[in-house]
Amino acid sequence: MQFFKVKTVEETFALIEDIVQSIKVVEEIPLDQSLHRILAEDIIATESVPSFPRSTVDGYAVKAKETFGSSETMPGFLNVVGSVKMGEEATTPLSHGEAIYIPTGGMMPPNSDSVIMIEHCEDLSGLLNTYKQVAPGENVIQIGEDVKEGDVLITKGTKLRPQELGAIAAIGKTQVAVFKQLTIGYLSSGDEIVPYETEQIQIGQVRDINALTITSLVQEWGAKAIYAGIVSDDYTEYQQRAEELFKEVDCLVLSGGSSVGAKDYTTQVIESLGEPGVYIHGISIKPGKPTILAMAGDKPVIGLPGHPASAMIIFSLFGGEIIKKLSGEISGNRLDRVQVRLTKNIHSSMGRTDYIRVKLIEQEGEWWAEPIIGKSGLISTLVQSDAVVEIKSEFEGARQGDFVPAILLR
Amino acid sequence: MQFFKVKTVEETFALIEDIVQSIKVVEEIPLDQSLHRILAEDIIATESVPSFPRSTVDGYAVKAKETFGSSETMPGFLNVVGSVKMGEEATTPLSHGEAIYIPTGGMMPPNSDSVIMIEHCEDLSGLLNTYKQVAPGENVIQIGEDVKEGDVLITKGTKLRPQELGAIAAIGKTQVAVFKQLTIGYLSSGDEIVPYETEQIQIGQVRDINALTITSLVQEWGAKAIYAGIVSDDYTEYQQRAEELFKEVDCLVLSGGSSVGAKDYTTQVIESLGEPGVYIHGISIKPGKPTILAMAGDKPVIGLPGHPASAMIIFSLFGGEIIKKLSGEISGNRLDRVQVRLTKNIHSSMGRTDYIRVKLIEQEGEWWAEPIIGKSGLISTLVQSDAVVEIKSEFEGARQGDFVPAILLR
Numbered sequence: 001m002q003f004f005k006v007k008t009v010e011e012t013f014a015l016i017e018d019i020v021q022s023i024k025v026v027e028e029i030p031l032d033q034s035l036h037r038i039l040a041e042d043i044i045a046t047e048s049v050p051s052f053p054r055s056t057v058d059g060y061a062v063k064a065k066e067t068f069g070s071s072e073t074m075p076g077f078l079n080v081v082g083s084v085k086m087g088e089e090a091t092t093p094l095s096h097g098e099a100i101y102i103p104t105g106g107m108m109p110p111n112s113d114s115v116i117m118i119e120h121c122e123d124l125s126g127l128l129n130t131y132k133q134v135a136p137g138e139n140v141i142q143i144g145e146d147v148k149e150g151d152v153l154i155t156k157g158t159k160l161r162p163q164e165l166g167a168i169a170a171i172g173k174t175q176v177a178v179f180k181q182l183t184i185g186y187l188s189s190g191d192e193i194v195p196y197e198t199e200q201i202q203i204g205q206v207r208d209i210n211a212l213t214i215t216s217l218v219q220e221w222g223a224k225a226i227y228a229g230i231v232s233d234d235y236t237e238y239q240q241r242a243e244e245l246f247k248e249v250d251c252l253v254l255s256g257g258s259s260v261g262a263k264d265y266t267t268q269v270i271e272s273l274g275e276p277g278v279y280i281h282g283i284s285i286k287p288g289k290p291t292i293l294a295m296a297g298d299k300p301v302i303g304l305p306g307h308p309a310s311a312m313i314i315f316s317l318f319g320g321e322i323i324k325k326l327s328g329e330i331s332g333n334r335l336d337r338v339q340v341r342l343t344k345n346i347h348s349s350m351g352r353t354d355y356i357r358v359k360l361i362e363q364e365g366e367w368w369a370e371p372i373i374g375k376s377g378l379i380s381t382l383v384q385s386d387a388v389v390e391i392k393s394e395f396e397g398a399r400q401g402d403f404v405p406a407i408l409l410r
Numbered sequence: 411m412q413f414f415k416v417k418t419v420e421e422t423f424a425l426i427e428d429i430v431q432s433i434k435v436v437e438e439i440p441l442d443q444s445l446h447r448i449l450a451e452d453i454i455a456t457e458s459v460p461s462f463p464r465s466t467v468d469g470y471a472v473k474a475k476e477t478f479g480s481s482e483t484m485p486g487f488l489n490v491v492g493s494v495k496m497g498e499e500a501t502t503p504l505s506h507g508e509a510i511y512i513p514t515g516g517m518m519p520p521n522s523d524s525v526i527m528i529e530h531c532e533d534l535s536g537l538l539n540t541y542k543q544v545a546p547g548e549n550v551i552q553i554g555e556d557v558k559e560g561d562v563l564i565t566k567g568t569k570l571r572p573q574e575l576g577a578i579a580a581i582g583k584t585q586v587a588v589f590k591q592l593t594i595g596y597l598s599s600g601d602e603i604v605p606y607e608t609e610q611i612q613i614g615q616v617r618d619i620n621a622l623t624i625t626s627l628v629q630e631w632g633a634k635a636i637y638a639g640i641v642s643d644d645y646t647e648y649q650q651r652a653e654e655l656f657k658e659v660d661c662l663v664l665s666g667g668s669s670v671g672a673k674d675y676t677t678q679v680i681e682s683l684g685e686p687g688v689y690i691h692g693i694s695i696k697p698g699k700p701t702i703l704a705m706a707g708d709k710p711v712i713g714l715p716g717h718p719a720s721a722m723i724i725f726s727l728f729g730g731e732i733i734k735k736l737s738g739e740i741s742g743n744r745l746d747r748v749q750v751r752l753t754k755n756i757h758s759s760m761g762r763t764d765y766i767r768v769k770l771i772e773q774e775g776e777w778w779a780e781p782i783i784g785k786s787g788l789i790s791t792l793v794q795s796d797a798v799v800e801i802k803s804e805f806e807g808a809r810q811g812d813f814v815p816a817i818l819l820r
Contacts, residue, residue, distance in 0.1 A: 031606075035626045049789075052613050056717075056787060086643065087602035089613040104716055105602055107614045146788040154793060161820060162626035163792035166619040166718060169606035170789055192497035192515055196441075196579035203462050203499040204517045209576040216445045216572035233496065306514055307466075308576055335770055335777050335796070335818060338748045360745055367745050377466060378556040379459075379580055382573035383564060386745070408745060410571060 006282035008393055009317075009353040012293065015279055016321050020300055022157075022328040023250060025180040031168055034160050036222045037178040038328040043154040048144035049170045052089075053108040057139045060099040060121060060128055061090075061112035064136040075121075075129040084109060099128045108140060115139035147171060157330030179328035182223035185249035186214050188230040189238055189256060189266070190306075195230065209308040209379055210255050214315055221323050223250075235265050242269045246296065251326060253319065255304045255311055256292070263290060266303045270294045273301060284352045284393060287376035288314035300326065307377035313355055313388060316409070337405035340369040340389065346398050348391040357385040358406065369406060385409055416692035418803055419727075419763040422703065425689055426731050430710055432567075432738040433660060435590040441578055444570050446632045447588040448738040453564040458554035459580045462499075463518040467549045470509040470531060470538055471500075471522035474546040486540040490533055494519060509538045518550060525549035557581060567740030589738035592633035595659035596624050598640040599648055599666055599676070600716075605640065619718040619789055620665050624725055631733050633660075645675050652679045656706065660736060663729065665714045665721055666702075673700060676713045680704045683711060694762045694803060697786035698724035710736065717787035723765055723798060726819070747815035750779040750799065756808050758801040767795040768816065779816060795819055 007015065026040040055061065062078060070076035083101035084090045093110035094100060100109045101123075108115075113136045120132040147153055147170060154164055160176070168176060188208050196207040208230055215225035228245045231238045246252045252273070256266025271277050274296035283291050287310035292303030300322045304311040324331065340360065348354040358369035369389050374381040387406040391398055398404050417425065436450040465471065472488060480486035493511035494500045503520035504510060510519045511533075518525075523546045530542040557563055557580060564574055570586070578586060598618050606617040618640055625635035638655045641648045656662045662683070666676025681687050684706035693701045697720035702713030710732045714721040734741065750770065758764040768779035779799050784791040797816040801808055808814050 032622060032625075035629055050616065051611065056785065085614075086600060087604075087612075087614050105600070105616070141785060141787065145785070146790050153790065159820075162623045162630070163719075163722060163789060163795070163819070165626055166623035166722065167789045167793045169617055169619050169622045170718075172606070172609060172611070172617060174607050190496060190515070196582070197584050199582060201461065201582070202497075204495075204497050206460065206515070207579055207582060209579050212442060212579045213572045213576040215442075216575055219445055220572070308580075309573075312573060312576065335748060335750075335772075335816075338745060340745075362745075375466065375551060375555070377551060379573060379577045380556050380563065383577045385573070409573070410569075 005278065005280050006284060007280045008284050012280060012283050012318060013321060015293070016318065016325060019279065019295055020322055020325040021298060023179055023182065023326055026177050027180055028175050028177050031165060031174050031176055034176050034178055035162070035165060037160055037176075037181070039154060039156055039158045039160060039164075039176060040179045040328060041177040042152050042156050043168055043173065043176070045147045045149050045151045045153050045171050046173070047171055048149045049147035050141055050143060050145070053143055054141045055102045055104060055106050055108060055115045055139060056141055057115055057117045058104050059102060059115040059117040059139065061094060061102045061109050061115055062099045062130075062134065063094065063112060064114040064134050064138065066097065067114075067116060067130050067133040070130040070133045072131050075131050078128040078130060080123055080126050080128050113137065113140070155330075157328055159329050182250045182323060182327055183226060183248065184218045184223050184251050184253060184323065185226045185228060185245040186210070186218075186253045187228045187242055187245055187255070189233065189254065190230070191233045193230050210304070210311055213308060213312045214253060214255075214304070217312070217315055217319065218323070221320060223323055223327070233265060235268065238265055239269050239272055243273060246273050246299070246301075249299070251299055251322060252301045253304060253315070254302070256306070263306075267292060270296070270301050270303055285314075286349075286352055286354045291318070293318065309377055309379050309382050312382060316407075317355075337390065337407055338367075339403045340367045340387070340406045342389070342398055342400055342402050342404055343368050343370045344400050346371060346389075346391060348395060348397040350396050351393050353393045354391040355388040355407075356391065357381050358387050358389050359384060360386040360406075369404065382409070415688060415690050416694060417690045418694050420803075422690060422693050422728060423731060425703070426728065426735060429689065429705055430732050430735040431708060433589055433592065433736055436587050437590055438585050438587050441575060441584050441586055444586050444588055445572070445575060447570055447586075447591070449564060449566055449568045449570060449574075449586065450589045450738060451587040452562050452566050453578055453583065453586070455557045455559050455561045455563050455581050456583070457581055458559045459557035460551055460553060460555070463553055464551045465512045465514060465516050465518060465525045465549060466551055467525055467527045468514050469512060469525040469527040469549065471504060471512045471519050471525055472509050472540075472544065473504065473522060474524040474544050474548065476507065477524075477526060477540050477543045480540040480543045482541050488538045488540060490536050490538050523547065523550070565740075567738055569739050592660045592733060592737055593636060593658065594628045594633050594661050594663060594733065595636045595638060595655040596620070596628075596663045597638045597652055597655055597665070599643065599664065600640070601643045603640050620714070620721055623718060623722045624663060624665075624714070627722070627725055627729065628733070631730060633733055633737070643675065645678065648675055649679050649682055653683060656683050656709065656711075659709070661709055661732060662711045663714060663725070664712070666716065673716075677702060680706070680711050680713055695724075696759075696762055696764045701728070703728065719787055719789050719792050722792060726817075727765070747800065747817055748777075749813045750777045750797070750816045752799070752808055752810055752812050752814055753778050753780045754810050756781060756799075756801060758805060758807040760806050761803050763803045764801040765798040765817075766801065767791050768797050768799050769794060770796040770816075779814065792819070
């Protein structure tokens with residue numbers, strides 16, 4: 001037992017950053033199945049986008065200098081000598097005094113350098129009256145202006161969003177190398193815990209709420225959850241079931257029951273899984289102090305606090321960070337905490353980081369956080385919550401009207 | 411052709427609120443498959459949680475008044491007469507002068523009203539020394555304190571988050587009524603558009619990027635996407651393919667090509683699908699002005715602007731709102747715009763709402779938005795973006811250091 005491994009929230013995040021390493025297994029998958037997967041290669045543009053100069057408007061391809069001086073009162077004149085077809089190469093070159101009709105997205109004809117919008121000219125039986133001058137390059141996207149051949153388009157470690165898929169499609173790549181999808185195992189323990197499907201529970205029993213909250217969070221983070229059921233407070237059974245599950249997964253999550261005996265077992269079970277073992281035994285946080293963080297080989301093991309609501313908040317904070325690190329994701333700039341204002345004073349203890357469940361209320365364009373009353377173990381308080389606000393350990397609380405960081409729960 | 415139906419962004423959102431109705435089809439599904447689905451019933455608690463009074467700590471169940479006056483220097487004394495077992499009914503009642511050991515989550519014995527934590531007492535061979543007084547109810551969760559039988563726990567229209575699943579599991583409900591998952595159809599058109607899988611494109615052609623960006627957004631919103639491929643700029647084919655797809659889906663999305671002819675076709679095709687037809691033909695927005703919004707029967711139809719990046723921003727804004735409304739979701743307090751500060755001046759036009767792509771940069775706990783340079787049609791600018799900031803139509807721009815609302819792209 002290592003009672004002295006109590007860490008602050010900041011130390012816990014720093015430790016996760018330090019000890020959890022990205023998985024190494026990479027797979028090639030079709031682009032259209034890669035949404036939210038983590039890229040395991042740099043995407044280098046193998047061609048330029050666009051691959052030909054395109055018009056960005058409907059109008060007439062011209063030589064810009066031949067429109068100079070054109071105005072509503074003193075139009076210029078050009079001969080319309082053809083039109084560009086969508087999807088086809090524009091082969092007819094533009095000569096002195098000529099214009100060629102071009103639709104948006106059409107290819108610029110040879111020798112043209114700009115496009116005058118249809119709104120700014122008038123085609124009178126083949127004689128184009130130009131009412132505005134255009135600058136060279138105006139209304140044109142040049143070759144490679146979107147993506148230049150050879151450029152690094154997206155870097156390894158990026159979580160693929162819709163726009164990344166679009167950009168990869170633009171250069172004609174249909175397979176991507178991504179890190180393997182993570183598998184996270186969850187095992188409940190406790191003599192009082194019964195499957196949540198139990199229709200009629202006996203007095204003294206409670207349903208296994210974590211089975212749904214923890215596995216749902218895993219699902220939201222794009223990983224696969226294996227729920228291995230419930231073990232009683234029996235060390236041998238607990239150890240065996242945990243060890244079996246551990247072998248199948250990239251990260252193991254245990255809910256160690258809430259009694260002292262059950263908590264002891266969880267620590268022993270975690271230590272039994274391998275070196276280096278327990279790093280953190282208790283976090284100075286509310287709710288969720290009795291949290292365990294360990295590594296067995298290169299796999300993180302998390303021992304969650306007993307109350308389902310505390311377990312969910314702890315898993316959201318630290319489980320989310322562990323799984324992100326493990327997944328290979330190198331985050332860009334993620335605005336994961338937003339500033340909101342408190343509707344009332346909040347008391348907190350120095351030396352402990354508090355996460356207060358709040359409802360968000362919009363007032364005149366500003367977001368206010370209304371703390372939700374209720375004990376920290378109650379799942380219903382989380383149902384009422386839009387976010388948790390964070391009161392860091394160096395503060396004794398926060399006052400009505402103060403700006404505080406909030407983590408959205410959605 | 412209805413060129414006069416140009417609306418502001420605010421009018422567009424108001425119209426969506428007004429004309430798009432929630433689907434009516436409801437299905438019963440297992441709770442563990444209901445994450446992010448939209449609840450189609452009120453969840454009424456059929457039992458109380460907890461169903462028995464529980465201790466929230468490890469300690470001794472006592473009558474509070476028998477600890478009154480206890481302190482470190484003047485401890486009280488009680489006889490330990492047993493212990494509560496997890497998962498079992500506590501049947502032994504507490505008599506005068508007695509205490510019963512109770513683990514966290516254990517059932518409170520009859521006649522006990524509070525729990526003294528193990529940290530605040532000492533069991534000396536059956537004689538409990540109490541070093542602190544407790545108040546009646548202290549360290550106890552009462553019957554129904556989390557969820558009270560008969561209460562509305564979650565209301566119809568709620569998007570089910572992990573905590574909602576947990577709360578529903580807590581009352582022993584294993585099936586939920588949810589609205590049918592939406593099916594959204596997407597059809598590309600344009601003579602220049604080729605499948606994104608095309609290895610070698612010809613000059614003048616471009617790959618169908620929307621096929622991935624639009625369907626990925628649909629997937630992120632929890633709906634099912636049907637991508638029906640590409641049609642050429644031929645009215646008859648376009649109309650037939652659109653009509654076929656329209657029958658299969660709850661909402662149809664068309665990308666109308668970018669040339670004038672193709673745009674005309676899109677409007678005609680949309681009008682052909684049924685009454686009431688086109689509501690909006692153009693939005694005073696940048697990017698994405700040439701957007702069409704229509705209703706054919708009770709199904710929304712969206713005509714997206716030609717450039718893939720504009721199409722994605724338009725679909726994120728209005729498509730997202732349409733699909734949310736259609737899905738039956740009644741949003742709670744969603745903080746969907748966060749305040750960030752501008753790193754430089756932005757110019758905008760009065761009477762038009764601008765969405766500027768930005769990178770987010772954190773500096774001393776504050777988030778700053780750095781505008782990304784590049785034409786509005788470029789997909790690479792979206793890859794570089796963490797968010798878009800909104801400059802409303804009543805402003806001519808915003809200054810360096812100003813707070814502006816940002817919509818996160820993640």
